[in-house]
Amino acid sequence: MGDTIPVKEIGALLDELSGKAPKLITGLMDTLYSAESGKKMGQAVGNFYKELVDGGIPQEDALQMAKDYMISLKEITSNISKTTNSTEE
Numbered sequence: 001m002g003d004t005i006p007v008k009e010i011g012a013l014l015d016e017l018s019g020k021a022p023k024l025i026t027g028l029m030d031t032l033y034s035a036e037s038g039k040k041m042g043q044a045v046g047n048f049y050k051e052l053v054d055g056g057i058p059q060e061d062a063l064q065m066a067k068d069y070m071i072s073l074k075e076i077t078s079n080i081s082k083t084t085n086s087t088e089e
Contacts, residue, residue: 029081045070 031037048069052062 025080025083033077041070041073045073 045066049062049066052065053059057065
C-alpha cells in the first residue's frame with residue numbers, strides 16, 4: 001500500500017461513526033444523568049472523602065479535595081453534554 005491514504009476506507013469509517021456516535025453519546029448522557037448515576041456519584045465522593053480522612057488527611061483538607069473531585073466530575077459531564085448538543089445540531 002505504501003504511502004497512499006485509504007480515502008474510501010476512511011470515508012466509510014467516518015460515515016459509520018457519524019451514524020453511531022450520536023446514539024452512543026445520548027446513551028452515555030442518559031446514564032450520567034440518571035438517578036442511579038447521581039446516587040453512585042454521591043457514594044463515590046463520600047467514599048473518596050472517607051478514604052482521605054481514614055488515610056490521615058485533615059478533615060478540612062479532605063473536604064476541599066472531595067469538593068474538587070465533585071467539581072471535576074461535574075465538568076466532565078458538562079463537557080460531554082456540550083459535545084452531545086453540538087453533534088445533535
